[in-house]
Amino acid sequence: MRPLDRLSSIKVKLGVVIVATVAGTVVVLAIGFRLGLGLEARTAVAALIALAIVQFLARGMTSPLREMAAAASAMARGDYGRRVTASSRDEVGELARAFNAMAAELADVDRMRRDLVANVSHELRTPIGALQALLENLVDGVEPVDPTALRTALVQTERLGRLVAQLLDLSRLESGALALRPAPFPVRPMLEQATRECELGERYMSQPVWLRVDVQPGDLRATGDSERLHQVISNLLENAVRHSPTDGRIWLSAHAATDGVTTIEVADEGPGIPPEEAERVFERFHRTDSARAARDGGTGLGLAIARWIVDAHGGTIAVRPREPHGCRVVVELPR
Structure with missing residues (x-):
C-alpha cells in the first residue's frame, strides 16, 4: 500500500510526512497528559507512534529505490527481466519508469548481442567448414590440385571476406564512425x-x-x-x-x-x-x-x-x- 502515490512531488510528500508525524506526536502527548501518564511514558509512546506514521507514509517513497537496487544487482548478474513498480507520480516514480525503460533497452541489446554472436558463428562456420574440408582433401591427396578445387577455395575465402567487410561496415554505421560525404x-x-x-x-x-x-x-x-x-x-x-x-x-x-x-x-x-x-x-x-x-x-x-x-x-x-x-x-x- 502506498498512500502518497497520488501526490506529484517528493517535497510535498516529505511535508505531509513531517506534518502527520508532528500532529500525531502532539495528539499522543495531549491524550497521555489527560490520562495522567508521566512525561517519559508520553514521550516514549509519542516516539513509537511517530515512527509508525513515518513507516506507513514513507513506505511508498522508498520502496521503489529498494526495488531499483535489487533490480540493478540482478542486472549485474545478467538478469534483465526485473522491473520496478512505478505507480508513484513524483520524481521517484519518474526515476522508476526511466529505470524500467533502461532495463528493457538493455534486455534488447543483450538479446541482439547474443543473436549476433550466434548468427556470426553460424555464418562463419559454413564457409570455414567447407574450406577446411577442401584443403584437407587436397593435402591428403583425395582430390587433385586443379583449377576447379582452387576456385572453390577462392569462392569460400571471398565469402568470408564479404562477411567480415559487411560486419565492419555495420559496426561503423551503428557507432556513427562512418562519416558521410554528401x-x-x-x-x-x-x-x-x-x-x-x-x-x-x-x-x-x-x-x-x-x-x-x-x-x-x-x-x-x-x-x-x-x-x-x-x-x-x-x-x-x-x-x-x-x-x-x-x-x-x-x-x-x-x-x-x-x-x-x-x-x-x-x-x-x-x-x-x-x-x-x-x-x-x-x-x-x-x-x-x-x-x-x-x-x-x-x-x-x-x-x-x-x-x-x-x-x-x-x-x-x-x-x-x-x-x-x-x-x-x-x-x-x-x-
Whole structure:
C-alpha cells in the first residue's frame, strides 16, 4: 500500500510526512497528559507512534529505490527481466519508469548481442567448414590440385571476406564512425556502374538475368554520399539477382518526385517478400524462407546496411509488392 502515490512531488510528500508525524506526536502527548501518564511514558509512546506514521507514509517513497537496487544487482548478474513498480507520480516514480525503460533497452541489446554472436558463428562456420574440408582433401591427396578445387577455395575465402567487410561496415554505421560525404552527383552513371559490376559478379555469371536502367529525367541529380549510395544499390541488385529466375528481368529505375524527393527503385520477378516480412528483412541476419532456400542465401546483412545508409541520408527504404509477382525495393532520398 502506498498512500502518497497520488501526490506529484517528493517535497510535498516529505511535508505531509513531517506534518502527520508532528500532529500525531502532539495528539499522543495531549491524550497521555489527560490520562495522567508521566512525561517519559508520553514521550516514549509519542516516539513509537511517530515512527509508525513515518513507516506507513514513507513506505511508498522508498520502496521503489529498494526495488531499483535489487533490480540493478540482478542486472549485474545478467538478469534483465526485473522491473520496478512505478505507480508513484513524483520524481521517484519518474526515476522508476526511466529505470524500467533502461532495463528493457538493455534486455534488447543483450538479446541482439547474443543473436549476433550466434548468427556470426553460424555464418562463419559454413564457409570455414567447407574450406577446411577442401584443403584437407587436397593435402591428403583425395582430390587433385586443379583449377576447379582452387576456385572453390577462392569462392569460400571471398565469402568470408564479404562477411567480415559487411560486419565492419555495420559496426561503423551503428557507432556513427562512418562519416558521410554528401555532394550533388548524377544518378544515371552511378546506377549504370552498379549494373556493370553486378554483371561481373559470380552470382550473375551462374544465373544471368536481364538488367534494365531507366532514369527520368536523364540528367537527374541527387545529393548524398555517392559511394555509400552505390553500396546500397549494389546490395539491392545482388538480392534481386539472387532471387530472380534464370533469364528473369530486373528493373533499376530512378525519377524525381514532385515533393522534392529522388526515388530509386529495384524491381525483380522473384518470389517476392510476404507482407509480414516486409519490415523484418532489414534486421541483421534475418532472411525469409525463400532466401534460406537459395543456393547462396547471402549473409543477411546487405539490407541492414542499406537501411542504415539510407537513414543516415534522411531518406527511407521500403519493400513493396510487384504484380503479378516479384518484389520492389523503393529508396527515397531528399533532394
